[in-house]
Amino acid sequence: AMRLWLRGEYGSLAALNRQWGTDFADWGDVVPRLTDAAVRQKGENFSAWADFKRWMDVAFARAVRMGRNAVHAADPHALAAIEGAQIPGWGGYDYARLAPAVDVMEIYDGDENIEIARSLNPALVMLMTFSSGDARQRHGLWRSVLRGMRGAILWDESDRLVNGDGSPGPWGRQVAPIFIELRGVLGRLLMESERVSDPVLTLYSPASLRTQWLLDRRVGGGPWENRGAEAETEGDDAVRAAMRRFARMVSRNWLQGNYTAPGLVEQGALRNGHVRLLLLPHVLALSARAAAEIRRFVAGGGVVVADVAPGRFDEHSRRLPHPLLADLFRNGSQAGQGAAILLPGPNGLAEAFARAGLRAPFCIETPDGRMAEGVSLFRFRHGAATILALHRDFAPGTIAEPFVLRLSSPGRLRDLRAGQALGRADRVALHLDPVTPTILMVSA
Numbered sequence: 053a054m055r056l057w058l059r060g061e062y063g064s065l066a067a068l069n070r071q072w073g074t075d076f077a078d079w080g081d082v083v084p085r086l087t088d089a090a091v092r093q094k095g096e097n098f099s100a101w102a103d104f105k106r107w108m109d110v111a112f113a114r115a116v117r118m119g120r121n122a123v124h125a126a127d128p129h130a131l132a133a134i135e136g137a138q139i140p141g142w143g144g145y146d147y148a149r150l151a152p153a154v155d156v157m158e159i160y161d162g163d164e165n166i167e168i169a170r171s172l173n174p175a176l177v178m179l180m181t182f183s184s185g186d187a188r189q190r191h192g193l194w195r196s197v198l199r200g201m202r203g204a205i206l207w208d209e210s211d212r213l214v215n216g217d218g219s220p221g222p223w224g225r226q227v228a229p230i231f232i233e234l235r236g237v238l239g240r241l242l243m244e245s246e247r248v249s250d251p252v253l254t255l256y257s258p259a260s261l262r263t264q265w266l267l268d269r270r271v272g273g274g275p276w277e278n279r280g281a282e283a284e285t286e287g288d289d290a291v292r293a294a295m296r297r298f299a300r301m302v303s304r305n306w307l308q309g310n311y312t313a314p315g316l317v318e319q320g321a322l323r324n325g326h327v328r329l330l331l332l333p334h335v336l337a338l339s340a341r342a343a344a345e346i347r348r349f350v351a352g353g354g355v356v357v358a359d360v361a362p363g364r365f366d367e368h369s370r371r372l373p374h375p376l377l378a379d380l381f382r383n384g385s386q387a388g389q390g391a392a393i394l395l396p397g398p399n400g401l402a403e404a405f406a407r408a409g410l411r412a413p414f415c416i417e418t419p420d421g422r423m424a425e426g427v428s429l430f431r432f433r434h435g436a437a438t439i440l441a442l443h444r445d446f447a448p449g450t451i452a453e454p455f456v457l458r459l460s461s462p463g464r465l466r467d468l469r470a471g472q473a474l475g476r477a478d479r480v481a482l483h484l485d486p487v488t489p490t491i492l493m494v495s496a
Contacts, residue, residue: 054107055082061103071368072100091269091276095371102262102369105143109258113149120154131155131177135205139163139285139292142265146258148313151176158205161196162285163292164299164311168256170200171311181205184212185226191446191487193230197242198430198441198489230488238468238491245432245439250410251328252309254298255317257291259337263369264291294333294359301401302331306412306429314367317342322349329408330356338363343376350380350390355408359395413460414440414494419481424455427484436495439468442482443489450486457482463494 062068065079076082084104085093120132133156138145140163147165151157151173158179159166169176180196182189182204193204206213212223220228233239268289269276302309309331312321318341322330330349335358343363350356363376381394391407405411414431416424430441442457444450457480465474468491474480482490 053111054084054104055079057107057110058082058103071370072103073097074100087266087269087276090266096365097371098263098266098365098369101266102259105262106146106258108143109146109149112144113146113153116150117153133157133177133179136160137165137169140165140168140256140258140261140295141284142262147172148256148258148315161192164256164295166199166201167299168311172256172313172316177202179203179205181207182227183207183209185223187448187487188446190227190230193227194487194489195428195443195446197234197239198428198443200247202243233469241434241468242432242439242491245434248308248431248433248438249310250307250412251326251408252302252307252331252410253312253321253327253329254295254302254309254331254333255335256295256311256313257335257337259314259365259367259369260335261289261291263337263365264289264334266369291334291336297359298331298333298357303428304423305401305405305410306415307405307410308431314339314342317345320345322346322354328354329404329410330354332356332358332362334360335362336360337365337367337369338376339367340376342367346377347380350392353389355391355393355404356380357393357395357401357404361394411460415458416442417456417458419454419456427455430489434493438463438494440492440494441489442484442492444484444486447486452483452485455482455484456480457492459494463496466493467491468493 058068059079062071065076065082068082069075085098085100086104087101090098090101116134123130123132132154134154135158137150137157137159139160140147145165147168151169154176156177156179157169158181159169161180166178169178178201180192180201182193196204208214208223212221214224215221309329318339321327322345327349330346346356346362358377358381361375361378361381363372365371377392380392383392391404393404393407395401414429416427416429418424426445426447428443428445430443432439432441440457442455444453459478462476462478464476465480466472467474469488474492484490
């Protein structure tokens with residue numbers, strides 16, 4: 053099956069041999085380079101290994117899609133799910149392939165996988181599992197809803213949610229008020245609302261994750277096969293760290309972006325006229341077609357930001373003589389009003405937001421006028437109104453603290469959880485709880 057897939061990818065055995073640097077005489081002779089050999093090989097043409105890893109992702113997504121199709125064949129209205137979805141990594145969880153292959157996904161929150169899956173399949177129903185009712189879990193339950201989760205799996209192995217007689221246990225009593233709100237008017241209002249998407253896209257690059265993982269193993273020492281699942285999830289690499297860093301930059305400017313995938317860029321995702329800012333977090337590997345689309349985007353006035361010169365490797369993880377977009381970032385811009393900004397620069401991402409003309413209509417400050425730290429802002433559209441959820445990042449042992457919400461123009465505000473009208477204003481003082489969010493409706 054892998055050989056058939058490779059034949060479709062390359063078209064001819066000669067093309068595969070040129071890419072891999074091999075001399076197979078027949079398609080039946082084609083075998084990949086395994087990880088142990090790739091770690092120890094000379095040179096940096098990892099195509100024969102990376103294509104095999106890519107095929108594993110294709111095969112996994114195909115299997116999941118086949119299961120979903122079987123379920124739908126039996127009941128067109130049923131939903132097919134997978135559980136235990138992991139962080140985006142070097143193999144096994146390519147969300148560009150997996151997110152569209154299933155209806156429902158129970159997902160472990162890590163390294164932007166929730167935002168990636170939601171972006172690549174907006175119809176995907178996501179669930180998260182909770183195993184207690186302590187402050188961290190209650191905070192996580194609220195945060196999951198604000199990030200687009202549509203249900204919770206309650207893992208009660210110690211029988212603390214429900215007692216043997218069916219009455220609420222200690223955990224059940226802790227979370228009951230949250231479920232009452234989420235299964236009532238407020239929950240319906242949030243689920244009927246549409247997440248506001250600002251014109252910011254971040255490129256999610258599975259090829260870069262694969263390439264970086266192998267580069268790290270070549271210099272990391274020790275047998276790679278001794279790395280357990282904990283080493284992969286608890287460790288870090290430059291691509292995953294950059295994805296988190298860029299995501300924080302967007303949220304700190306009170307904006308909400310989306311993710312895209314290389315294949316979507318190749319198909320014209322940057323040409324829709326909506327996107328104004330493209331972020332490339334440690335995009336080591338890039339196809340020539342995607343690079344051409346990024347050039348076109350900048351020439352048409354778009355702004356692109358990267359932390360390394362993108363495209364040091366091609367999409368098959370073969371080192372190129374020069375990064376594909378090195379000249380674009382060296383020159384800074386092309387004809388038109390676009391810009392290519394390489395971080396760290398003198399003005400950092402602030403310059404990129406300014407060049408792209410992006411300014412959030414709402415911001416959160418401390419009472420003395422400084423930008424608020426440790427607070428996230430979630431924005432939804434409900435008819436002509438905007439719903440704002442202000443939620444502090446979890447910090448154990450903290451108490452409610454004062455903050456100020458500023459609006460770019462006056463609006464009529466209502467506290468949805470308190471059921472209280474706050475009047476018309478462009479500035480409102482709030483005390484934010486360390487666990488539960490403050491949720492406001494703003495209308496003109």
